[in-house]
Amino acid sequence: MLHWIALLPGHLEPCPEAHASQAAHHDEPQAEPQVPACVMPTVLSPLHLGWWALQFTPRVALLEDAVVLEVQASERLFGGARVLRERIVDEARAHGAEAFGHAATALAAVALARDGRAKMPDDGHDDEAEVDGLGKLAVCLDTLPLDVLPGVATHGPTLARLGCRTLADVRALPRGGLSRRFGAGLLQTLDRAYGRSPEAFDWLVLPPVFDARLELPGRVESAPALLFAASRLLQQLCAWLAGRQAGVTAFTLRWLHDWHRRDSSREGEWTVRLASPTRDYPRLSRLLAEHLQRIQLHAPVGDISLHADAIEALPVSSQQLFQEYREDQLNAGPDALLTPSAQRAQRDALLAVLEKLSVRLGPERVLQARIQADHRLECAQQWLPAVQALSDKNRQPTPAKLLADTPQPCWVLPEPLPLALERGMGQHPVYQGRLTLLAGPHRVEAGWWDAHTGHARFTRDYYLASSAHAGLLWVFKSQQATDEAGSPWYLHGFFA
Amino acid sequence: MNLPSVSLSLPRGAAALPEHVAQAVWRGDAMGRAASTVIASGHPALDAELPGGGWPCQAMTEVLLAQSAQAEWRLLGPALAQVVRQGGSVLLIGPPHPPHLPGLSREGLRDDRLIRVDARTPAERLWATEQALKAGCVSAVLSWLPQVRPEQIRRLHACAAQHPGPLFVFRPVKAQADSSAAPLRVLLGLGACPHPLQVQIIKRRGPMLDQVLSLPHWPAGLTSLLPPLPPRSLAPLPAVSLPVPASSSTTPSSPESDAHRRPHHAALDRAAARASRAMS
Numbered sequence: 001m002l003h004w005i006a007l008l009p010g011h012l013e014p015c016p017e018a019h020a021s022q023a024a025h026h027d028e029p030q031a032e033p034q035v036p037a038c039v040m041p042t043v044l045s046p047l048h049l050g051w052w053a054l055q056f057t058p059r060v061a062l063l064e065d066a067v068v069l070e071v072q073a074s075e076r077l078f079g080g081a082r083v084l085r086e087r088i089v090d091e092a093r094a095h096g097a098e099a100f101g102h103a104a105t106a107l108a109a110v111a112l113a114r115d116g117r118a119k120m121p122d123d124g125h126d127d128e129a130e131v132d133g134l135g136k137l138a139v140c141l142d143t144l145p146l147d148v149l150p151g152v153a154t155h156g157p158t159l160a161r162l163g164c165r166t167l168a169d170v171r172a173l174p175r176g177g178l179s180r181r182f183g184a185g186l187l188q189t190l191d192r193a194y195g196r197s198p199e200a201f202d203w204l205v206l207p208p209v210f211d212a213r214l215e216l217p218g219r220v221e222s223a224p225a226l227l228f229a230a231s232r233l234l235q236q237l238c239a240w241l242a243g244r245q246a247g248v249t250a251f252t253l254r255w256l257h258d259w260h261r262r263d264s265s266r267e268g269e270w271t272v273r274l275a276s277p278t279r280d281y282p283r284l285s286r287l288l289a290e291h292l293q294r295i296q297l298h299a300p301v302g303d304i305s306l307h308a309d310a311i312e313a314l315p316v317s318s319q320q321l322f323q324e325y326r327e328d329q330l331n332a333g334p335d336a337l338l339t340p341s342a343q344r345a346q347r348d349a350l351l352a353v354l355e356k357l358s359v360r361l362g363p364e365r366v367l368q369a370r371i372q373a374d375h376r377l378e379c380a381q382q383w384l385p386a387v388q389a390l391s392d393k394n395r396q397p398t399p400a401k402l403l404a405d406t407p408q409p410c411w412v413l414p415e416p417l418p419l420a421l422e423r424g425m426g427q428h429p430v431y432q433g434r435l436t437l438l439a440g441p442h443r444v445e446a447g448w449w450d451a452h453t454g455h456a457r458f459t460r461d462y463y464l465a466s467s468a469h470a471g472l473l474w475v476f477k478s479q480q481a482t483d484e485a486g487s488p489w490y491l492h493g494f495f496a
Numbered sequence: 497m498n499l500p501s502v503s504l505s506l507p508r509g510a511a512a513l514p515e516h517v518a519q520a521v522w523r524g525d526a527m528g529r530a531a532s533t534v535i536a537s538g539h540p541a542l543d544a545e546l547p548g549g550g551w552p553c554q555a556m557t558e559v560l561l562a563q564s565a566q567a568e569w570r571l572l573g574p575a576l577a578q579v580v581r582q583g584g585s586v587l588l589i590g591p592p593h594p595p596h597l598p599g600l601s602r603e604g605l606r607d608d609r610l611i612r613v614d615a616r617t618p619a620e621r622l623w624a625t626e627q628a629l630k631a632g633c634v635s636a637v638l639s640w641l642p643q644v645r646p647e648q649i650r651r652l653h654a655c656a657a658q659h660p661g662p663l664f665v666f667r668p669v670k671a672q673a674d675s676s677a678a679p680l681r682v683l684l685g686l687g688a689c690p691h692p693l694q695v696q697i698i699k700r701r702g703p704m705l706d707q708v709l710s711l712p713h714w715p716a717g718l719t720s721l722l723p724p725l726p727p728r729s730l731a732p733l734p735a736v737s738l739p740v741p742a743s744s745s746t747t748p749s750s751p752e753s754d755a756h757r758r759p760h761h762a763a764l765d766r767a768a769a770r771a772s773r774a775m776s
Contacts, residue, residue, distance in 0.1 A: 343583065346583070346633050346634060349631050349632050349633040350585060350631065350633045350635065352631065353627055353628060353630075353631035353633070354611065356627055357613055357624055357627060357628075360623075361613065361614070361615060361620065361624070365613065365614040365615070366611065366612075366613050366614075367611070367612045367613075367614070368607070368608065368610065368611050368612070369595075369597045369607050369610065369612070370597075370607055370608075371597050371598055371601060371607050377596070380596070380597075380598050381596070381597045381598065381607070383594070383612075386611045386612075389608075390608075407599075407715070407717055407718055407721065408596060408598045408599030408602065408715075408717075409596050409599050409715075410568075410569040410570075410573075410595065410596055410599045410600055410603075410715060411565045411569075411591075411592070411593040411594070411595060411596060412593065412594055412595075412596040413593055414593070414594060436689065438721060438722060438723065439721035439722075464718070464721055466689050466690075466691065468688075469562070469563070469686075470563065470566065471566050471567060471686045471691045472691055472714075472718070472722075493596060493599075494565045494566070494593070495570075495599075495714070495715050495718060496565050496566050496567050496568055496569050496570060
């Protein structure tokens with residue numbers, strides 16, 4: 001017994017701006033008031049809903065305005081017919097599908113979905129009807145009106161004048177006369193819907209590359225306003241990625257100017273790179289919004305396109321042997337990191353926020369350090385952009401016991417701070433009061449091998465010093481000859 | 497001022513309350529329970545005085561410092577190391593200096609778990625902190641906010657409720673006089689020469705704590721180099737020399753004189769606690 005699910009997409013708004021301006025929500029005070037951080041998803045067209053449905057089964061087809069899926073072969077993989085059906089219906093509703101039906105034949109599923117929609121046009125509640133077995137299917141179809149079945153609806157007015165109100169009335173007519181008067185198509189449609197003759201479909205195939213274009217309804221002058229239109233393309237991208245079971249790691253937004261000065265190009269483009277592959281629409285939309293804030297358009301834009309540059313297969317979270325904690329992350333607390341899928345989700349959440357910070361502040365200001373085996377404090381760690389460092393798969397964990405022989409401060413000054421001297425009795429360095437040397441010297445004499453990198457060789461005696469107000473300090477006395485005025489004492493770090 | 501009379505009527509009525517309501521009522525003279533999970537601070541003397549026995553998650557903790565880069569890691573290091581051990585990360589937003597990872601990794605803070613965000617302007621710091629709190633990842637967020645208004649603190653505190661980890665906000669000592677939405681406020685200073693941490697809890701869900709906690713904790717490997725702690729300072733000291741900002745170092749002021757200058761609304765936080773303590 002085959003298992004068909006029919007999805008009826010909602011109606012597309014003709015103008016993205018009209019919808020987006022209502023759907024957009026403001027959650028950031030710092031953003032411009034008229035530009036939202038993210039655009040809520042809108043309704044997908046039947047083709048893109050079909051792309052999205054390809055993640056569940058390779059057998060997806062378009063039937064007039066409906067998307068039909070044959071999911072019988074996938075039931076076991078997704079945890080049973082009922083679980084799969086509920087999942088598809090829930091997720092399709094989030095993508096704007098309005099009505100659902102499932103039955104043993106595709107036409108019957110469409111008919112049931114349409115019938116449900118006709119009864120409850122604006123109510124988003126579950127309109128699905130359960131039909132199993134060909135006998136029950138016939139009983140259920142017999143009561144439906146004529147306009148729900150695609151091949152029958154065209155002859156609806158004529159059949160109505162013959163006195164037919166339901167499909168049962170049409171089936172009761174003599175087949176020979178029906179065939180002569182309405183052509184073979186009507187009988188064929190009825191037989192297919194009732195499971196008496198086989199159905200044939202042109203299966204939907206994903207395009208190998210994603211490159212979608214959208215003509216804007218009006219001229220757009222500022223880059224952040226492109227977000228509304230670009231979000232629609234992003235949603236199509238997410239549908240395409242879902243069908244491929246992949247995530248995007250780089251995509252390019254291109255735009256075409258309506259007019260342009262002679263010295264400037266007619267086109268422009270901006271590539272967005274991601275730290276980890278994703279097809280999470282809110283994350284992509286927020287990231288694109290941040291990028292658009294940085295783009296300056298030099299002329300109005302009439303037309304945009306989106307191209308997926310690089311995609312990667314996304315790991316599918318495997319079935320858990322034990323029921324996983326489906327708690328809110330808040331309550332899960334540190335235990336949330338016990339399962340591999342939770343760890344992956346954590347990593348993605350961290351990368352997403354670091355990406356966002358990097359876009360606004362610049363990658364050189366969101367940093368992570370790597371410990372280097374060097375005795376010079378300036379070279380003991382190397383700061384890298386955090387997104388790059390975290391997404392590096394070849395990273396080796398740093399051995400714990402590096403440089404265990406000398407005390408290491410917790411804060412380090414990027415440039416050693418020269419300390420004044422108290423000239424009274426002897427020569428004592430001063431930093432918020434006279435310093436008391438507690439331990440030392442620790443001689444660091446290094447750097448002769450890479451004088452060319454700017455860290456010239458030096459000889460320093462490090463001391464642990466105590467200041468009345470600043471606490472424990474890491475100071476050094478340079479052993480190199482300084483000019484007359486300079487003090488040989490420097491502050492280099494804090495034991496804070 | 498009718499606040500005390502309101503809180504006085506509470507204990508009398510508490511006996512008649514249904515059990516689940518009575519559990520939700522917190523009397524000002526009793527130590528509050530933490531609403532969320534806590535992370536042990538690693539200082540037993542401090543844990544004993546913190547509601548729930550540690551730093552709260554999903555809430556803001558304010559640390560007031562006379563000057564930055566004085567004792568942050570010594571106070572928070574053990575708790576942050578625990579966050580890292582559990583798989584979380586540590587985000588530093590607008591730190592005063594670059595942290596030194598070779599020193600911090602000895603405390604258990606791995607270099608691949610520590611992220612430094614160089615936000616400079618106050619608006620950038622607030623924005624970055626808010627984004628880190630909204631991300632929903634298990635992390636400890638440390639934010640240096642030298643200039644921040646009370647309503648901005650309130651907003652961050654509301655955001656912190658969604659965040660599974662702890663949030664520490666570092667502010668200058670002069671912010672002690674301002675009212676703050678943070679449920680836990682700590683004044684951090686240093687003692688005399690081996691510089692034990694001097695911690696004063698100025699606001700908590702519990703009775704007022706007048707004494708200054710002295711926490712003998714130093715970075716790993718440093719203890720052998722330091723002079724021995726005078727035995728007197730091991731015991732909790734009754735309000736001794738808290739360090740003062742470097743700018744006003746010529747005229748040191750004690751916390752008692754600060755208390756007189758404390759404006760009205762800061763004292764309001766305490767009114768309920770004082771009143772119920774006077775009753776019992």
